[in-house]
Amino acid sequence: xxxxxxxxxxxxxxxxxxxxxxxxxxxxxxxxxxxxxxxxxxxxxxxxxxxxxxxxxxxxxxxxxxxxxxxxxxxxxxxxxxxxxxxxxxxxxxxxxxxxxxxxxxxxxxxxxxxxxxxxxxxxxxxxx
Amino acid sequence: xxxxxxxxxxxxxxxxxxxxxxxxxxxxxxxxxxxxxxxxxxxxxxxxxxxxxxxxxxxxxxxxxxxxxxxxxxxxxxxxxxxxxxxxxxxxxxxxxxxxxxxxxxxxxxxxxxxxxxxxxxxxxxxxxxxxxxxxxxxxxxxxxxxxxxxxxxxxxxxxxxxxxxxxxxxxxxxxxxxxxxxxxxxxxxxxxxxxxxxxxxxxxxxxxxxxxx
Numbered sequence: 001x002x003x004x005x006x007x008x009x010x011x012x013x014x015x016x017x018x019x020x021x022x023x024x025x026x027x028x029x030x031x032x033x034x035x036x037x038x039x040x041x042x043x044x045x046x047x048x049x050x051x052x053x054x055x056x057x058x059x060x061x062x063x064x065x066x067x068x069x070x071x072x073x074x075x076x077x078x079x080x081x082x083x084x085x086x087x088x089x090x091x092x093x094x095x096x097x098x099x100x101x102x103x104x105x106x107x108x109x110x111x112x113x114x115x116x117x118x119x120x121x122x123x124x125x126x127x128x129x
Numbered sequence: 130x131x132x133x134x135x136x137x138x139x140x141x142x143x144x145x146x147x148x149x150x151x152x153x154x155x156x157x158x159x160x161x162x163x164x165x166x167x168x169x170x171x172x173x174x175x176x177x178x179x180x181x182x183x184x185x186x187x188x189x190x191x192x193x194x195x196x197x198x199x200x201x202x203x204x205x206x207x208x209x210x211x212x213x214x215x216x217x218x219x220x221x222x223x224x225x226x227x228x229x230x231x232x233x234x235x236x237x238x239x240x241x242x243x244x245x246x247x248x249x250x251x252x253x254x255x256x257x258x259x260x261x262x263x264x265x266x267x268x269x270x271x272x273x274x275x276x277x278x279x280x281x282x283x284x285x286x287x288x289x290x291x292x293x294x295x296x297x298x299x300x301x302x303x304x305x306x307x308x309x310x311x312x313x314x315x316x317x318x319x320x321x322x323x324x325x326x327x328x329x330x331x332x333x334x335x336x337x338x339x340x341x342x343x
Binding site: 057087 | 160161163164165166167168170171172174185188189190194195198199203206
């Protein structure tokens with residue numbers, strides 16, 4: 001069986017956008033934990049408040065679980081005033097390293113795309129002045 | 130959480146989720162259910178109207194959807210770390226329900242375990258019933274002949290027994306060897322062909338696909 005991590009071309013721009021958002025969520029979560037520990041719902045709120053990422057709640061928790069099993073984050077149950085404990089996440093050294101690498105790739109990629117998209121930008125400006 | 134009706138809705142959801150996660154290790158499943166419980170409680174803490182609870186549960190997906198996002202990743206991760214052939218085989222079975230590669234790896238594994246196990250059992254039978262167990266060469270009246278590795282309870286089959294006591298070490302050696310390699314084959318296949326999806330997604334299009342993936 002050949003390893004073909006082939007990327008199928010999405011049928012519509014909308015599907016492509018979904019794919020793009022989903023692909024960037026891992027980095028978004030790691031980044032939101034950069035400054036300290038947060039629990040699941042805080043991460044979700046942080047993502048919603050500081051970006052226009054539309055986050056499906058049922059996908060963030062399994063992703064956090066995976067990041068934990070990969071050793072990129074650790075978690076800890078902490079008692080709260082609300083009467084139930086909450087599971088707080090924290091970046092590990094490996095998680096920090098991963099976030100740094102991903103952010104670097106992201107910045108390069110984004111810069112390349114921006115310069116590639118320069119001609120289209122003029123086009124867009126003409127359409128909506 | 131004062132309204133018993135909404136409390137019941139939440140409990141039903143969590144019980145269903147728990148049931149769907151039964152393939153996972155006990156503590157992992159408990160951890161997940163407790164985290165989701167905390168999420169629901171936090172989301173609905175400011176006035177838990179039935180609508181709010183339904184909306185919260187809907188955003189999480191059905192218990193089946195939510196569990197499946199956890200399950201696949203978790204099972205296959207565990208299969209790579211486990212030393213138990215049973216855990217490995219169960220994970221392979223789960224993989225087989227997801228992709229063609231999984232089916233092939235599962236069938237090869239079942240075959241390997243069956244033959245390996247049979248050889249080991251055969252060696253044990255030789256120790257217990259030396260006269261009735263062996264590799265027999267039977268010559269038929271028309272001159273053709275056949276080999277059979279057999280255990281006959283009672284009179285030994287007609288023909289010549291070829292290996293004698295060698296059946297025992299040879300059976301053990303190849304049997305255990307085959308079991309070992311089958312196990313390694315399973316974990317190797319998962320490492321080689323299973324690409325964990327960064328985004329487990331039962332909903333929406335799966336565009337980042339790979340052979341062996343979904």
